[in-house]
Amino acid sequence: YKESTKNGGVNIDDYRGVWVFAEQREGKTLNVVRELLGEGRKIADELETELSAVLLGHNMEEEADLLIKYGADKVIYVDDELLDVYTTDGYSKVIFDLIEERKPEILLIGATNIGRDLGPRLSAKVHTGLTADCTRLDVDKENRRLMMTRPAFGGNLMATILCPKHRPQMSTVRPGVMEKAKLHEDHEGVVEVVKPNLKAEDIKAKVVEVVKSDKPVVALEEAPIIVSGGRGLGNEEGFKLIEELAEKLGGVVGASRATVDTNWIDHSHQVGQTGKTVRPGLYVACGISGAIQHLAGMQDSKCIVAINKDANAPIFEVADYGIVGDLYEVIPELIQALDNV
Numbered sequence: 515y516k517e518s519t520k521n522g523g524v525n526i527d528d529y530r531g532v533w534v535f536a537e538q539r540e541g542k543t544l545n546v547v548r549e550l551l552g553e554g555r556k557i558a559d560e561l562e563t564e565l566s567a568v569l570l571g572h573n574m575e576e577e578a579d580l581l582i583k584y585g586a587d588k589v590i591y592v593d594d595e596l597l598d599v600y601t602t603d604g605y606s607k608v609i610f611d612l613i614e615e616r617k618p619e620i621l622l623i624g625a626t627n628i629g630r631d632l633g634p635r636l637s638a639k640v641h642t643g644l645t646a647d648c649t650r651l652d653v654d655k656e657n658r659r660l661m662m663t664r665p666a667f668g669g670n671l672m673a674t675i676l677c678p679k680h681r682p683q684m685s686t687v688r689p690g691v692m693e694k695a696k697l698h699e700d701h702e703g704v705v706e707v708v709k710p711n712l713k714a715e716d717i718k719a720k721v722v723e724v725v726k727s728d729k730p731v732v733a734l735e736e737a738p739i740i741v742s743g744g745r746g747l748g749n750e751e752g753f754k755l756i757e758e759l760a761e762k763l764g765g766v767v768g769a770s771r772a773t774v775d776t777n778w779i780d781h782s783h784q785v786g787q788t789g790k791t792v793r794p795g796l797y798v799a800c801g802i803s804g805a806i807q808h809l810a811g812m813q814d815s816k817c818i819v820a821i822n823k824d825a826n827a828p829i830f831e832v833a834d835y836g837i838v839g840d841l842y843e844v845i846p847e848l849i850q851a852l853d854n855v
């Protein structure tokens with residue numbers, strides 16, 4: 515096997531420790547980092563090894579300390595002006611150097627836009643595999659293997675993928691799926707500040723300007739309550755009713771892909787396999803049939819309420835409360851009832 519592997523014949527027993535990539539934007543780590551720390555902690559405990567967060571940025575000491583309180587045993591904080599803003603070249607070089615030097619056995623990255631760019635680049639550089647867009651991670655303790663599960667074949671089955679011969683075992687993990695690590699003020703750990711071997715010439719693509727989208731950001735993954743509309747709304751106008759109910763409940767608006775494809779609503783609202791994965795306290799599905807690709811994004815919600823005029827719609831199979839009826843009759847009644855609360 516030594517000859518067959520491209521990375522110079524790695525001995526997988528040389529690799530130890532679980533790493534989490536602590537993605538940051540404008541000096542703040544993303545929520546997905548807390549999710550990865552929560553999951554990483556469980557994996558590290560099971561393998562009886564250390565959990566480290568890898569933070570790249572500039573002037574982020576406070577954020578580094580915070581990662582310890584979220585359960586990291588160690589924060590490898592690479593501080594450099596060149597790492598302030600993400601670049602594929604800069605970040606992949608720095609993390610590649612760290613992997614070569616310190617040999618982690620597992621590296622978890624959030625499946626964000628940046629994570630989806632960084633993960634493949636990095637795995638190709640270190641000649642290891644990458645399981646993208648995982649929704650579940652388990653550990654085979656005896657063999658120190660990470661069992662990485664993700665939807666496959668259009669969400670019709672779940673595939674569990676192993677990386678038996680190469681290290682690190684790399685996975686990008688969908689935001690919103692894993693439980694967030696809790697803050698423990700007294701959790702102890704070490705922040706190690708590292709100066710990278712990085713020059714401006716190493717970064718071929720220069721970030722000239724960061725232009726923020728003027729569309730309002732829908733924080734679907736964060737929302738405790740989501741009211742989603744589907745094709746059953748009949749038209750774009752129908753979303754006004756969904757918005758009204760969402761507002762009354764203090765929630766945000768979600769959508770099925772059918773409504774996004776017909777341009778009734780922006781893609782940022784889409785829930786499901788090719789949209790966002792959510793697990794709010796309350797998910798209200800209105801005029802949504804419950805296709806497997808939609809369920810993949812919301813079935814872990816704590817309480818699901820479905821409104822559909824077809825009593826046989828599959829959404830009722832996952833619903834805690836089902837209302838069989840026309841949404842244009844049911845929702846106004848719900849709104850009126852909420853007004854009277």
Ligand code: FAD
Pocket residue numbers: 668669743744745746747769770771772773784785786787788789790800801802803804805806807808811821822823824827839840841842
């Ligand atoms: P429909 O399936 O058409 O359902 C409409 C429902 O509304 C019906 O159940 C109907 O009984 C009900 N209805 C109609 N009128 C009323 C009324 N007046 N009152 C009450 N109920 C009414 N879909 C997603 O949502 N998210 C994804 O991320 C996603 N990813 C996909 C990825 C792939 C690779 C593929 C192949 C598909 C994906 N889909 C996704 C599409 C998915 O398969 C379904 O086509 C889609 O979810 C259907 O949307 P819908 O439930 O709104 O529409």
